[in-house]
Amino acid sequence: MNKAIILTTVLTASLLSGCAQQGLYGTSYSRDQVRQAQTVQYGTIESVTPVVIEGRDDGVVGAGTGAVVGGIAGNQIGGGSGRTLATVVGAVAGGLVGQRIEKSATTRQGQELTIRLDSGRVVSVVQEVDNGQFFRPGDRIRVLGQGSSLRVTY
Template sequence: MKRLVAVVALSAVTVLGGCAQQGLYGTSYSRSQVGHAQTVQYGTVESVTPVRIEGRTDGIVGSGTGAVVGGIAGNQVGGGSGRTLATVVGAVAGGLIGQRVEQAATERQGQEITIRLDNGQVMSVVQEVENGQFFRPGDRIRVLGQGRSLKVTY
């Protein structure tokens, strides 16, 4: 049974690693953005502020996997109704812990980029830091997007 718990725990780590959030970089695109026209505006970076992009808490992978692992671990404790109670408590605690693990695993370093567009308009865009490189004040950039979905690139 200990072997089963180890296999389930290893599976949980593997699944959580695979659910890492896709990059919110200026150079990454979701499938729904491919082939869609975007407006292009040019401007200059005025300031950059490091920010933290919260991790996901809506996924069922972390809480579901944690609940399974916690339930299996709880089932190893006691006997009879005590075992049932330990299984339920283990599943609930595992679900909560799994959700926190998923949130921490998907948290990202971001940057708030304040831009003065060539037309004089000032805007701010938050996006993930790519390869540890922040934009710098004075950088000439492009702002790409449509509607509320904008990204900054060189």
């Protein structure tokens, strides 16, 4: 029984640490974006709207880990065919709970920025709020771009 509790604790910790996602703010880069040329434009923030960036719900980490944890917990109940049923029910319930935990853990506060570029063109960019610091209308900013992907920094 103690081994099951330890394993359940380890798997739960793995679930929560696996839910961390790369930052979606202006100063965060994926490995694929490093050393890639980007265009640089300057502009002024016209408006800022707080938004919520939905968390991941593909279930790869959350549902998988939750199913394992739930299955282990269910396996500790009863015996024979009752134990098998409890294991299956535990795995399904754990998978659903794990998926919800993953989505909640990866939901982020974002901001939709409407920007008037110095060229006169107006663009909108949504990105994660970096350390609780929102851009404000009138801020002079840089817009970095590569293809259709843009990021805003000071």
